[in-house]
Each structure stands twice: as C-alpha cells, then as structure tokens.
Amino acid sequence: MVKKIFTFIILATLVSCSSSKPAIATTKRAAEIQRTRVATTKKQAPIKPIAKNYPSTNNTTEVIQSxxxxxxxxxxxxxxxxQFKDIAMGNMQKYGIPASIILAQGILESGAGKGDLAMTANNHxxxxxxxxxLGESVRHDDDSEQECFRKYSxxxxxxxxxxxxxxxxxxYAxxxxxxxxxxxxxxxGLRAxxxxxxxxxxxxxxxxxERYNLHQYDCLITGRNYKPFEKSAATKSTSTPNRSTSTPSRSIANSNSNDPNLYEVQKGDTLYxxxxxxxxxVDDLKQKNNLSDNAISIGQRLKVK
Known part of the structure; x- marks a missing residue:
C-alpha cells in the first residue's frame, strides 16, 4: 500500500512538471514578440513627414546696406x-500704398527686421x-553724424x-x-x-x-490675377538702370569736366x-548746390569750393 502511494506521488509530480514547462515557454515567446513590436515602432518613428509643408530652399545670404x-x-x-504681410495689405487698403512697396521698403530699410534701428527703436x-x-527718438549716424530717428514701442x-x-x-503727393x-x-517715384x-x-x-513675389499681396487687394515671376525676368529688372534719374545727371557730368571746383558723385557717395x-x-554743401534735401545721383557734379 505504501509503495502504491509513493508511486502515485512520483507520477503526480512528473505530470505537474511537464504541464508547467510549455506555459513558461509560451510566456517567453509572447515576451519576445512584444519586445519585437516595441523595437519596430521606435525604428519607424523618424520616418514621419514632419516637415512636409516646409520644403527646403536655397537659403542664400546677402548684405543689406541702409x-x-x-x-x-x-x-x-x-x-x-x-510676419508683416497682413499689416502691409491693411495699409494698402486704407491708405492706397502698394503692399509690395511697403514690404520691400521694410526689408531694405530694416535689414529684414535685423538692422540697428529696427532692433533698438522698432523703426522699420x-x-x-x-x-x-513729438514721440520718442534715438540718435544714429546716417547722412550726418548722430541724426535723429523716430522710435516706436x-x-x-x-x-x-x-x-x-x-x-x-x-x-510725396x-x-x-x-x-x-x-x-x-x-x-x-519714391527715389524721385x-x-x-x-x-x-x-x-x-x-x-x-520680384524675387519674393510680393506683388501677389497687391493682387489680393485689387482682385487682379497674379502671375509669379520667373527668375530670368526678376534678374533682368535688377540690372536695368533707372533712366529717369541717371540720364539727366550724366548730361550734367559731361559739362565743366575739368573744373577743380566741382566734384562728380561716385557710387556709394552721400552728402555727408x-x-x-x-x-x-552738409548744410553748406546743400546751400552751394541749391539742394532742398539729401538726394544726389551718380555722375552729378557738385560745387565743393
């Protein structure tokens, strides 16, 4: 009887061990599958098209001198x-100034918002x-030393x-x-x-x-159809001289060319x-030449003595 009981215990133990092993194996397999899924998710994450709406462009550098x-x-x-196109269009609608001109002047005069006056005085x-x-002001060298410029909040x-x-x-009428x-x-007209x-x-x-297609904002106000500029057309416009301002000054330059009392204006010259x-x-120079403002042209001859 004791032998039968002992035999039964041994058989029960063997059955218990054999039934538990597959469960462990199954658990390990499930764990392996789970780990594989997590790894796959992490690997695919960087492929998501985060910058789909921001295509890369040729980010060229230039110097703005104002x-x-x-x-x-x-x-x-x-x-x-x-940042400023909506303000420019609003001003075009209210005051009649082309939004394209407003934005182009803002870019040029403020160095796209990074120039000294734009940074220190919000003067764009x-x-x-x-x-x-009657408002606040700052001092800045321009045509003359430490000229007074408007400051905005x-x-x-x-x-x-x-x-x-x-x-x-x-x-400007x-x-x-x-x-x-x-x-x-x-x-x-602004130059004139x-x-x-x-x-x-x-x-x-x-x-x-023309490079930045600013005329499209004019068309949004006027309701006219806009056609983007081709690069060749934009390049051509930049190389074309401003005949309305350069031709008269050249005719002045050809007269009295040997007069030591006259100075011919060169590229980059200012009255200052x-x-x-x-x-x-500067005031004496303006008085000698009957100038009402600081506008001068390349080739223009000024009395300096």
Whole structure:
C-alpha cells in the first residue's frame, strides 16, 4: 500500500512538471514578440513627414546696406514677409500704398527686421524725426553724424507711421497719382521724391518685389490675377538702370569736366561723406548746390569750393 502511494506521488509530480514547462515557454515567446513590436515602432518613428509643408530652399545670404549694414538670408526675409504681410495689405487698403512697396521698403530699410534701428527703436523704414515728430527718438549716424530717428514701442506703429508719413507730406503727393498696384512707378517715384539718396533704390525695391513675389499681396487687394515671376525676368529688372534719374545727371557730368571746383558723385557717395572729404558742413554743401534735401545721383557734379 505504501509503495502504491509513493508511486502515485512520483507520477503526480512528473505530470505537474511537464504541464508547467510549455506555459513558461509560451510566456517567453509572447515576451519576445512584444519586445519585437516595441523595437519596430521606435525604428519607424523618424520616418514621419514632419516637415512636409516646409520644403527646403536655397537659403542664400546677402548684405543689406541702409541705415546700417545687415547680413540676412532668404529664410529670414521670408519670415519677415510672413510676419508683416497682413499689416502691409491693411495699409494698402486704407491708405492706397502698394503692399509690395511697403514690404520691400521694410526689408531694405530694416535689414529684414535685423538692422540697428529696427532692433533698438522698432523703426522699420528709416524715418527721421523731422520738426513735426513729438514721440520718442534715438540718435544714429546716417547722412550726418548722430541724426535723429523716430522710435516706436512696436513694429506695427512704425508701419502705420510710414503710411501716414507718405500720405501727409506734400513732397510725396505725386505717388498717389500712380495706379495702386504699379510697384515699378512707386519705386521710382519714391527715389524721385527724395525718400532715399541711393540712386539704385528703385532697382533694389523692384528686386525684392520680384524675387519674393510680393506683388501677389497687391493682387489680393485689387482682385487682379497674379502671375509669379520667373527668375530670368526678376534678374533682368535688377540690372536695368533707372533712366529717369541717371540720364539727366550724366548730361550734367559731361559739362565743366575739368573744373577743380566741382566734384562728380561716385557710387556709394552721400552728402555727408562728400562734406567730410572737402571739409565742409552738409548744410553748406546743400546751400552751394541749391539742394532742398539729401538726394544726389551718380555722375552729378557738385560745387565743393
């Protein structure tokens, strides 16, 4: 009887061991499968198209020379456009100034928001104080040393003041006779009215408008169809000289070419740099040449003695 009981215990033990082994094996297999699934998920994660809506572009670098020298790239300029395009379109609708011109001037005058005046004074258009300015101001070297420039609490105020500045000054009245979206006429008109002394100012504005397709924002206001510019067309416009400003100055330059009392304006010259060269005050130089503002052209001959 004892032998039978002992035999039964041994058989029961053997059955118990054999039934438990497959369960362990099954558990291990499930664990292996689970681990494999986790590893596969981690491996696939980086493939997700996170940047699908942000295609890479040729991020070229350039130097913008206005009231300060600023190094920018195309990504920075595109971000600047996205930030201020709605304000520019709003100003076009309210004041009649092309949004493309507003944005191009903002890019050029502020170094796409990274220039000294834009960073320290939120001044995106290089507007000086003038006699009627009652707000805050900063001092900055431009045509003369430590000139007075307007200061704003935020960039949007600079955009609004730019529109009011053009609308409120009689010298810019002729601009508003042009078509609202004729950015080429506006670019040349700004230079002719004395907004900037750089003879290449119109070409620079047109270049930004056509390279970055800023005219599309004019069309959104006017309701006209917009056609993006081809690279060849944009390049051609930047190399074309501004005949309305360069031709008259050349005719002046050809006269009295040997007169030591006259100085022919070179590329990069300003009234301030010329006055320093001949030990004159800017006001004296303007008085000698009957100049009402600081606008000068390459090839123009100025009395310096």
């Amino acid at each position: 009231t300060s020298k600023t190094v920018v790239n195309s990504d920075l300029i595109n971000n600047y456009i996205l 258009f290089g507007i000086k104080c003038h006699k009627d300015w 935020e960039a949007s105020e600079s955009y609004r003041d730019h529109a009011l500045f053009l609308v409120g000054k009689n010298r 002729s601009l508003f006779t042009y078509e609202k979206d004729d950015y080429k006429a506006w670019a040349k 009215c004395g907004y900037a002394t750089d003879p290449n100012y119109p070409d620079k504005l047109i270049s930004y408008i 740099s010329i006055s320093k060269k001949f030990n004159l005050l």
